Amino acid sequence: MVQKENKIKIFAIVPAYQEEKTIAQVVRSLKEKVDEVVVVVDGKVDRTGEIAESNGAIVLYHLVNRGQGAALETGDQYALENGADIVVHFDADGQHQAEDVETLISPLIKGEADVVFGSRFLKGKSFVPWTKKWLILKPATILNNFLTGLKLTDAHNGLRALNKFALRKIRITQDRMSHNTEIASLVKHHHLRYKEVPVRIIYKKYGQGYLAGFKILKELFFDRFFR
Numbered sequence: 001m002v003q004k005e006n007k008i009k010i011f012a013i014v015p016a017y018q019e020e021k022t023i024a025q026v027v028r029s030l031k032e033k034v035d036e037v038v039v040v041v042d043g044k045v046d047r048t049g050e051i052a053e054s055n056g057a058i059v060l061y062h063l064v065n066r067g068q069g070a071a072l073e074t075g076d077q078y079a080l081e082n083g084a085d086i087v088v089h090f091d092a093d094g095q096h097q098a099e100d101v102e103t104l105i106s107p108l109i110k111g112e113a114d115v116v117f118g119s120r121f122l123k124g125k126s127f128v129p130w131t132k133k134w135l136i137l138k139p140a141t142i143l144n145n146f147l148t149g150l151k152l153t154d155a156h157n158g159l160r161a162l163n164k165f166a167l168r169k170i171r172i173t174q175d176r177m178s179h180n181t182e183i184a185s186l187v188k189h190h191h192l193r194y195k196e197v198p199v200r201i202i203y204k205k206y207g208q209g210y211l212a213g214f215k216i217l218k219e220l221f222f223d224r225f226f227r
Contacts, residue, residue: 008086010034010105011079015071016092017042020051027055029098030090038078039092040071048092068158069179073172080167088161096159100199104161107195114166114192117152118159118199149188152196156180159199166192
């Protein structure tokens with residue numbers, strides 16, 4: 001279990017959409033590592049919220065499905081308003097591992113960084129399908145680094161941690177999956193200190209493919225030229 005420092009309050013923000021099969025285990029595992037688990041149900045279509053609440057989570061609801069970025073922003077603002085010193089972004093599908101929370105928050109507690117990104121590719125901790133790694137994730141990371149100016153090894157991993165200073169600077173406006181790129185851009189823009197740490201992802205399904213990647217590019221293009 002993470003040894004929580006005095007006066008440091010840690011919140012896990014878990015965006016969830018149709019995750020009633022996995023949410024109970026995710027909430028229970030996180031409750032051993034953080035002070036509060038906040039599940040943001042992004043459109044109430046199943047029992048995800050009820051199950052999360054019955055397992056000890058704080059549950060916030062979006063009336064309609066707005067996207068993962070919007071759910072994270074809702075959770076981040078709730079955490080700030082309720083005294084969080086650190087937030088951890090954590091997926092609801094069971095692929096992230098709660099034991100990585102300590103690795104993520106350690107540089108924040110030590111004052112070494114404002115934002116910590118989890119990486120599937122450092123130290124080879126995660127087995128990533130070959131096609132996903134080399135045909136989707138690696139090209140996406142190269143493009144992401146070009147667009148943001150940050151040098152990351154894993155740009156689209158949703159497992160990250162932010163301290164209160166970074167939370168106040170980073171406001172997510174990209175409602176859907178391009179929020180990953182937006183967060184990295186804001187880290188660069190605000191000159192926030194960042195670090196990558198190795199984390200382990202266990203794939204239960206393939207996840208995003210080429211079409212999702214093109215959709216992210218479309219969102220970023222529209223935001224840059226038409227907002």
